[in-house]
Structures are given as C-alpha cells and as structure tokens.
Amino acid sequence: MALKSTNIKIEEELKKQSQQLFYDLGLDMTTAVNIFLRQAVKEQAIPFRIGEPVPNAETLEALAEVEEMRKSPEKHKGYIDVDEMMKELLE
Numbered sequence: 001m002a003l004k005s006t007n008i009k010i011e012e013e014l015k016k017q018s019q020q021l022f023y024d025l026g027l028d029m030t031t032a033v034n035i036f037l038r039q040a041v042k043e044q045a046i047p048f049r050i051g052e053p054v055p056n057a058e059t060l061e062a063l064a065e066v067e068e069m070r071k072s073p074e075k076h077k078g079y080i081d082v083d084e085m086m087k088e089l090l091e
Helices: 012-022 031-042 055-073 082-090
Strands: none
Touching: 012 031
16 A cells, blocks of 8 residues: 655644654554544544533533532531541441
8 A cells, every 4th residue: 555645734732742642652643643534434424523522411410419519518518638538438
C-alpha cells in the first residue's frame, strides 16, 4: 500500500497535548490519525459523538441531589474530617 503525506494545521497547544497523550499510549501522531481515519471509514461516520454529553438517569439524579445539598446545606450532614466520614459510612 502506497503512503501519501498530508499536512494539517493544528493549534500548537493541542498538538503538544495530543503528542504527549499518544506518546503515553505508545503511539505517534501518524498512527493515531490513521486509527481515527480507519475507524471513520469503517463506521462511515465520525467515530465518536460530537456535542455535549447527555447524562443518564443516574447522573441526572446525582446532579439533582447535589443541587438540593447546595440549596439547603442545613438539611445535610457535612464532614471536615475524612476519617470521621469513612467511619460513619462503614458503620
């Protein structure tokens, strides 16, 4: 299979961060881009969701609970000491 070079413009900081990520994963930029392109062709689509993540029911419930705690902190016990919190959780 013949290889062709392609030039793309990437923000400098994004390039640095992605190169570090790919290095940590044992890849170089070329391999990572090829993985993306192969997956896009295979799926005939961008291989990941583009847009804001949609929280599931469990996450929505947790967010509502946090909002309630924020609005009415007097109704909820707080902790300053992690050991005390863990002791109560494990009882």
